[in-house]
Amino acid sequence: MFKDLIKYWWFWLSVLFFLLSYFWINCCKIEAEAYYYSRFYVSFRQVFELLFSSIKFPLIYIWIGVLFFVVVFVFVRFLIKRTWSFAKSILFLGCICLFHFSLFYILWGINYAGKSLISRLNLKGDYNECKFYFELDSLKARLIGLRSNITEFPKLNEYNDSLKFELEPLVHSTFVEFNIGKALPLSCKFIHPKGFLFFWGASGVYWPFVGEAYVDAGLHSIQMPYTMAHEMSHVMGWTDEGECNLLAYMICKNSNKLIYQYSAEIALLRYMLFDLSVMDFPYYKLFRASLPNLIQSDLDEINININSYPEFLPWLRNYVYDIFLKSNGITEGSRSYSYLPKWIVLMKERGLIKR
Numbered sequence: 001m002f003k004d005l006i007k008y009w010w011f012w013l014s015v016l017f018f019l020l021s022y023f024w025i026n027c028c029k030i031e032a033e034a035y036y037y038s039r040f041y042v043s044f045r046q047v048f049e050l051l052f053s054s055i056k057f058p059l060i061y062i063w064i065g066v067l068f069f070v071v072v073f074v075f076v077r078f079l080i081k082r083t084w085s086f087a088k089s090i091l092f093l094g095c096i097c098l099f100h101f102s103l104f105y106i107l108w109g110i111n112y113a114g115k116s117l118i119s120r121l122n123l124k125g126d127y128n129e130c131k132f133y134f135e136l137d138s139l140k141a142r143l144i145g146l147r148s149n150i151t152e153f154p155k156l157n158e159y160n161d162s163l164k165f166e167l168e169p170l171v172h173s174t175f176v177e178f179n180i181g182k183a184l185p186l187s188c189k190f191i192h193p194k195g196f197l198f199f200w201g202a203s204g205v206y207w208p209f210v211g212e213a214y215v216d217a218g219l220h221s222i223q224m225p226y227t228m229a230h231e232m233s234h235v236m237g238w239t240d241e242g243e244c245n246l247l248a249y250m251i252c253k254n255s256n257k258l259i260y261q262y263s264a265e266i267a268l269l270r271y272m273l274f275d276l277s278v279m280d281f282p283y284y285k286l287f288r289a290s291l292p293n294l295i296q297s298d299l300d301e302i303n304i305n306i307n308s309y310p311e312f313l314p315w316l317r318n319y320v321y322d323i324f325l326k327s328n329g330i331t332e333g334s335r336s337y338s339y340l341p342k343w344i345v346l347m348k349e350r351g352l353i354k355r
Helices: 002-007 009-029 032-052 060-080 086-107 109-113 117-121 129-147 156-177 224-235 241-253 258-279 281-290 293-307 314-327 333-349
Strands: 188-191 204-207 212-216
Touching: 009 086, 032 109, 060 086, 086 109, 117 241, 129 258, 129 281, 129 293, 129 333, 156 188, 156 224, 156 241, 188 224, 204 224, 212 224, 224 241, 224 258, 241 258, 241 333, 258 281, 258 293, 258 333, 281 293
Parallel strands: 188 212
Antiparallel strands: 204 212
């Protein structure tokens, strides 16, 4: 019997790793910021920078390659030794999932237990249609002013050389301004082939298994600064998607580059246009048609670009992702993404953003 148990050492190892991570998670959750973030996560980011900062290509390629090799190797070994069975295959794949589940929380996920940005800033107050329409008109004026001074947007190869390095100090200064994090080393890269992340329903992602964030290389150039700022906020240890949207907006708005500011305002406009289409579709059509042709063209190009990439079972992905967010304390689930207009209005009322 003991020999039979030894044969499944990989199963017992994954269970042991899960149990250790479970105790680690529960110990750190009590004071996630004091214990996990300050003592572990900050050190992890610094060690990661020392070891891997010289590697220019996305480390996720190595992760995919190693994972593929391990799975193929084990299944081939099962077949050669004639020990393959459907139950054993499911058990092995389950162990891989269990290992990654544990590693996810050890390397990043415990940050979900930290105090939310909205609570820290005390962003509570009345948000009604009157305030929504006032901000919409104000946003339109800001966009017109910005777009009239932009002649062209950088190409991907130009962003490759500069975007991450220009955004990093802005990320640090924004986090210091609100006292929500330290100046951690940040790693965010463009990932190829174009549409790779879009296929999974995302334009950017932080992959804690390799300690890097990624932005899809197929993203429209207008969206790249805002999206990268969002993902860099995740690298800083921030988890809530809606709050990372808010941080990305403020990071780009703090830049002296009009293109970065425009990227933030276009992101806000797209959220507000969606809300407007639900609230009052006839007025939505009138308002959109009232925008200058250049801004309408930018919106059309962004939508065409996004829709040009296929997405894998979006209904299933949205359902699973919503459950994942809610299980980690984001009560609004995937709806938290769309709270940006409300929070911008409340921040302006508190004087945290200039009107």
